[in-house]
Each structure stands twice: as structure tokens, then as C-alpha cells.
Amino acid sequence: MTSDESRANHAHQQTSGTSGPSGTFELVRSCAERARRGSAALDRASDADIDAALRLMAERLPTAREALLAANEEDIAAAVSAGMSPALLDRLRLTGSRLDAMAAELRTLADVPHEPRDRVLEERGDGLTLLERRRPVGVIGANFEARPNVTLDIASQFLKSRNGGVLRTGSAALRSSRAVVDHVIAPALRDTGLDPDAVQLVPSEDRAAAYALVALPDLVPLVILRGSGDSTRELGREAARHGVRTLAHADGGGVLYVDGTADEQAVHRLVVDSLDRLGVCNRLNLLLIDRPVYETRLPGVLKALDELGVAASLPPHDHPRGYEWSLDPDRSATVTIDAADGPLDAARIANEETSGLAAGIATEDEEAAAGFLNAYAGSGVFWNSTTRLLDGFKLLRLPETGINIDRVPGPRGPVSFRDLYLRQYVVVPTGRGLGG
Structure with missing residues (x-):
């Protein structure tokens, strides 16, 4: 043998x-x-x-x-x-x-x-x-x-x-x-x-x-x-x-950071669009809200999740912040919510505590968007658009074999x-x- x-x-x-x-x-x-x-x-x-x-x-x-x-x-x-x-x-x-x-x-x-x-x-x-x-x-x-x-x-x-x-x-x-x-x-x-x-x-x-x-x-x-x-x-x-x-x-696991200047309706739309399917890797998994507006923005986010039948895991969490809910058959209809100290801190959390698949920012502030887009190192980064777009056919108009998130030279993102x-x-x- x-x-x-x-x-x-x-x-x-x-x-x-x-x-x-x-x-x-x-x-x-x-x-x-x-x-x-x-x-x-x-x-x-x-x-x-x-x-x-x-x-x-x-x-x-x-x-x-x-x-x-x-x-x-x-x-x-x-x-x-x-x-x-x-x-x-x-x-x-x-x-x-x-x-x-x-x-x-x-x-x-x-x-x-x-x-x-x-x-x-x-x-x-x-x-x-x-x-x-x-x-x-x-x-x-x-x-x-x-x-x-x-x-x-x-x-x-x-x-x-x-x-x-x-x-x-x-x-x-x-x-x-x-x-x-x-x-x-x-x-x-x-x-x-x-x-x-x-x-x-x-x-x-x-x-x-x-x-x-x-x-x-x-x-x-x-x-x-x-x-x-x-x-x-x-x-x-x-x-x-x-x-x-x-x-x-x-x-996997998509991240969305809600900046203080984000349009309320745009945030609602992004939440809905990011949770059309719960068993996929690029769905919304972690939602971060700018700390100064956390208390005022949270009710609207919770309402959007409730309308979808999705539960919110609020701090203090009994699980890692980047825990991927789509892989949990008993609790897949869950999104983790937490506060972040601005776009750079949100990008840092996404870089260090999630898979590095995809992250997005909801904001009307170009400087905040640029800071987040430049700081996030994952396979795909999105401004006022859903991480569900990180998909071969949606992003490249091609079917994919998978999404590679290796941090080394070679094909990355939808393959x-x-x-x-x-x-x-x-x-x-x-x-x-x-x-x-």
C-alpha cells in the first residue's frame, strides 16, 4: 500500500x-x-x-x-x-x-x-x-x-x-x-x-x-x-x-459598517439585499455602527432585521465577533451587531476578526469611504453596495469555481x-x- x-x-x-x-x-x-x-x-x-x-x-x-x-x-x-x-x-x-x-x-x-x-x-x-x-x-x-x-x-x-x-x-x-x-x-x-x-x-x-x-x-x-x-x-x-x-x-461572512452620515433608507436597503439568502458566504454576517450614532441607528437596523425574521446578536457577545452564522445550522438567521470607532477601526475589525472575504461601508462622506476602502485588505470592498455582489456571476458576469481569500499572490476573489x-x-x- x-x-x-x-x-x-x-x-x-x-x-x-x-x-x-x-x-x-x-x-x-x-x-x-x-x-x-x-x-x-x-x-x-x-x-x-x-x-x-x-x-x-x-x-x-x-x-x-x-x-x-x-x-x-x-x-x-x-x-x-x-x-x-x-x-x-x-x-x-x-x-x-x-x-x-x-x-x-x-x-x-x-x-x-x-x-x-x-x-x-x-x-x-x-x-x-x-x-x-x-x-x-x-x-x-x-x-x-x-x-x-x-x-x-x-x-x-x-x-x-x-x-x-x-x-x-x-x-x-x-x-x-x-x-x-x-x-x-x-x-x-x-x-x-x-x-x-x-x-x-x-x-x-x-x-x-x-x-x-x-x-x-x-x-x-x-x-x-x-x-x-x-x-x-x-x-x-x-x-x-x-x-x-x-x-x-x-x-466567509460579509461585513457592513454604518457611518454616521449614512442614509437611513440606504442602510435598510443594504441590510435587506445582503440577507436575501442566509446559507451563502457573502451574506451580511457582522454589522458595525459608528459609536457616536450607535444608539440612534440601532433601532432602525433592528427593525430591518426583524422584518426579515433575522435575529440580532448584541453586545456583550458570547461568541467571536466574526463568527460565521451561515455555517451554524441552528442559528443561521442571525447577524452580529457591534459599535466601531470610525471607518478605520471598522476596517481593522474586519481585517483582524473576520475571514477577509468582503466588507462594505454605508456612508455619504467621501473621506470616510476612502479611508475604509483603502484600509480594508479583504477580497472585495464595497461602498453603498452589498457584499452579496462578491460572486462570480454578479461581479464578473461569469460563473465561479469558488472565492479564494488567500493573502498570497495568485487568483483572489471569485475564481x-x-x-x-x-x-x-x-x-x-x-x-x-x-x-x-
Whole structure:
């Protein structure tokens, strides 16, 4: 048994309570090998072929609606029986309108022009030209929460960037995700002359599959990690031990700072717009009010929350100020409220005590806005606009694989197909071939 297999089996024993070798590692490896073989056709495909496959996926969503909704109803029924919270059930549920939105996003993605493979960086004085080439990774993995629409979001980004994919989703959404792959993704690839094996969904509910996915550096060198904070961070550490790179989306929680000059109606609108869905990472999580106006502004904020059926956690708090309510199935309909000593203090709190996903300021004072915008170091910062905009489609008009909040160079914020390439330098004689 290899060290990789040993780790995967150890994880299986920890999560399932069983002992002895598990076939989970080999199952994931088999998916990765099929995806690698299937990805060869993507690398050779024309831009038109790739976009045609995406458009066929969009066309198949309405024709496959009955099968997709039936599979999703089975997932919903099982989740209700297991006591899943309303916020998580909302993320799991497929509806006709959500399928229509998924189809619209696919068509939008298909219409986005492909960026040139080669870009001239410099025509040098020594008769040589330096190019920068974009190359697919090959096969990219994705471990994500029980949201069937994410199956299509991630698969479409992999296809647009000509990468094969191995997808592993939460057990609650496995039937729905399987239906999306079987009735939408695979037929569209097949009908376009591409290999449907390029996108694989791991057919296992075993948590050990997630650990196996981050233990295959030769087959799956990059894995997108999404989900609850603790489990995603643990997978990131496991990936690092195997030399697998990750783009992790472990933590979220939007912040809103209400300045003393903020318009009351604008604040009300921002609160409402930021809480349209409770089970998402970019919703309002922490609301800070400028201390001099805290007592006068608080009633209006509480009224807006009450109208939404959302509770306020007021000081003194019995939890960390940046505690992410969307990950708490019993108390997701909660927002933390506290005072801040001006925009710089609010930005400091958001930087030091929250995930660094997104923060916004409500103010009519340009100087206050500039101070907050310049001081906050997270992935997205907003002035009189909701943190819910930190989303691939809402912000970039593109579906996303996740939102990366790492504080190191690399793709940050919503990750799209444009971020899923390797950079290669190519030197050719000036005026010859590629350098022409």
C-alpha cells in the first residue's frame, strides 16, 4: 500500500469508524485517470467546440428538468429526514427558476471570448521574441458543498479552460449532482464530439473520497476546496502534505459598517439585499455602527432585521465577533451587531476578526469611504453596495469555481476559467512562426 493510500484509508477509518483497506482511494484514482484521458480532447478542441458544448448544456437543462427535479426531490426528502436546517435546504434545492438561471449563466459563459493562447511580451533586440503562453492544468479536482448548481458552475469553468475535472460533492447532493452530470454535462460533451469522461463525479458518499482527491499530485495537481471552515482547512493541510496545490474557500461572512452620515433608507436597503439568502458566504454576517450614532441607528437596523425574521446578536457577545452564522445550522438567521470607532477601526475589525472575504461601508462622506476602502485588505470592498455582489456571476458576469481569500499572490476573489491556466514562457526567433 502506498503512503497516499494509507492516508486515505486512515481518513476513511476516522470518518466511518471502520477498519481495514478501503476502495475509496482507488475509486477516486480511477476517476482521475478517466478525466486525464478525457481532457486530451479538450486540449485539442477549438474554441467553437468548447462553446458549443456549453450551449448544449444550457439547452439540455430544460429538457432534463423532470429528471433533475426528481433526483433533487429525493435529496431534499433525505435531508429533511436527517434534520437539515432551512438555510442548508435552500442551498440544496433545485427549482425551475434556478435551472433557468443556470442555463442563462452557461449561455453567458459560452459568449465570453476566449483569451489568446499566446501573448507577446517583448520583441527583444537580440532577434528573439518572448511570448507568454497559457496552458491548461490538465485535471483539476473540486470538493464542494451540497449545492447541485455548483456542480455545473465548476464543470463549466473547467471546460472553458480546457481542463478535465474530478468533482466530489457533499453526500446530501449526490443524487442531484449525478443527474446533472448524466443528463446535462456528459451528453453535451458527447454530442459535441468531446470525451464525456473529461468530467468525473466521484460516486461515493464516503468522506474519505475528499482526502483521496487531495492525495493524487501526479493526476490532480490542483484542487478547488469549498465548504465549511474546519473541514476545508483540514483538507488544505492534507493537500499540502501531498504536494497538491489548492484554491480554498473555507470561510466567509460579509461585513457592513454604518457611518454616521449614512442614509437611513440606504442602510435598510443594504441590510435587506445582503440577507436575501442566509446559507451563502457573502451574506451580511457582522454589522458595525459608528459609536457616536450607535444608539440612534440601532433601532432602525433592528427593525430591518426583524422584518426579515433575522435575529440580532448584541453586545456583550458570547461568541467571536466574526463568527460565521451561515455555517451554524441552528442559528443561521442571525447577524452580529457591534459599535466601531470610525471607518478605520471598522476596517481593522474586519481585517483582524473576520475571514477577509468582503466588507462594505454605508456612508455619504467621501473621506470616510476612502479611508475604509483603502484600509480594508479583504477580497472585495464595497461602498453603498452589498457584499452579496462578491460572486462570480454578479461581479464578473461569469460563473465561479469558488472565492479564494488567500493573502498570497495568485487568483483572489471569485475564481473563473481565466484563473485555471499555467503560465509558460516561449522564446522564438522574431518574425518566425509564433513570434510573427
